[in-house]
Amino acid sequence: METLPANSRFAHKKQQLYLVLSAIFIVNALLAELIGVKIFSVDALLGLPGNLTAGVLIWPVVFVTTDILNEYFGRAGVVRVSLLTAALIVYAFIIILATTELPPAAFWLDVNKTDAQGRPFDVEFAYDSIFRQGLGIIIGSLTAFLIGQVLDATVFQALRRVTGSRLIWLRATGSTLVSQLIDSFVVLFVAFYLFGTWSFEQVLSVANTNYWYKFAAAILLTPVLYLAHALIDRYLGKEETVELQQEAEANVSV
Numbered sequence: 001m002e003t004l005p006a007n008s009r010f011a012h013k014k015q016q017l018y019l020v021l022s023a024i025f026i027v028n029a030l031l032a033e034l035i036g037v038k039i040f041s042v043d044a045l046l047g048l049p050g051n052l053t054a055g056v057l058i059w060p061v062v063f064v065t066t067d068i069l070n071e072y073f074g075r076a077g078v079v080r081v082s083l084l085t086a087a088l089i090v091y092a093f094i095i096i097l098a099t100t101e102l103p104p105a106a107f108w109l110d111v112n113k114t115d116a117q118g119r120p121f122d123v124e125f126a127y128d129s130i131f132r133q134g135l136g137i138i139i140g141s142l143t144a145f146l147i148g149q150v151l152d153a154t155v156f157q158a159l160r161r162v163t164g165s166r167l168i169w170l171r172a173t174g175s176t177l178v179s180q181l182i183d184s185f186v187v188l189f190v191a192f193y194l195f196g197t198w199s200f201e202q203v204l205s206v207a208n209t210n211y212w213y214k215f216a217a218a219i220l221l222t223p224v225l226y227l228a229h230a231l232i233d234r235y236l237g238k239e240e241t242v243e244l245q246q247e248a249e250a251n252v253s254v
Contacts, residue, residue: 010240017232018073022081025065028058029085030092033141036191037130042209050209053188055141060217063180066152067172068228071160072244075153082149086142093138100128140190148183152176168229169222176218184211 036055042048069078104124112123152175159171185207192198192206233241 028061070156078153140187144183144186148179152179
């Protein structure tokens with residue numbers, strides 16, 4: 001078997017890395033959109049004040065992946081996968097919305113006409129209520145997502161120009177905290193105030209809790225970020241890593 005030239009091996013590894021990071025990013029962003037319709041009590045779960053959207057539980061994975069993409073592929077790499085993700089979320093929502101218009105089978109309604117306690121239950125109403133509630137969330141999330149991702153990538157690169165290859169935690173945490181300050185409010189304002197029935201005070205309350213959760217998650221996931229960097233550097237090779245990061249620094253526009 002012929003051995004690939006060093007530059008070809010590096011190009012292959014680079015492509016594979018971007019593919020894996022993009023897949024992780026897209027899957028978690030899409031899942032966050034789907035489960036974001038549920039608001040749960042932090043008090044009932046952990047004994048802490050406040051309420052959170054279920055989607056924020058996995059957004060930290062998106063934050064970390066965003067920072068890694070930014071580190072190795074620059075702002076353009078982040079924006080590219082963000083736009084692809086937004087398009088896929090819209091596609092997924094169109095398909096889901098279309099299913100709510102399908103006429104339910106009579107036997108399906110019959111076998112699901114009561115819940116586990118024997119109480120009357122309308123499974124079609126439940127299905128439609130959950131998924132159609134996602135309209136405002138999808139619009140709000142996409143708006144906040146795109147604004148947040150572009151802002152995150154821009155702040156990250158600005159901090160990188162100041163810190164160079166040092167202080168990974170500063171540019172990762174700093175960019176996340178700035179972008180999510182906007183994201184946390186915008187998504188709830190559009191989804192539940194403009195398209196929903198929440199009061200402005202409820203939006204501010206949940207947005208505040210969401211933001212501080214993301215703040216804590218960004219800090220706690222710093223070791224994961226360093227571990228990911230170490231594994232990727234080992235996978236790519238020291239010289240190749242430096243080369244890719246230099247490309248990322250130069251590639252600051254789409």
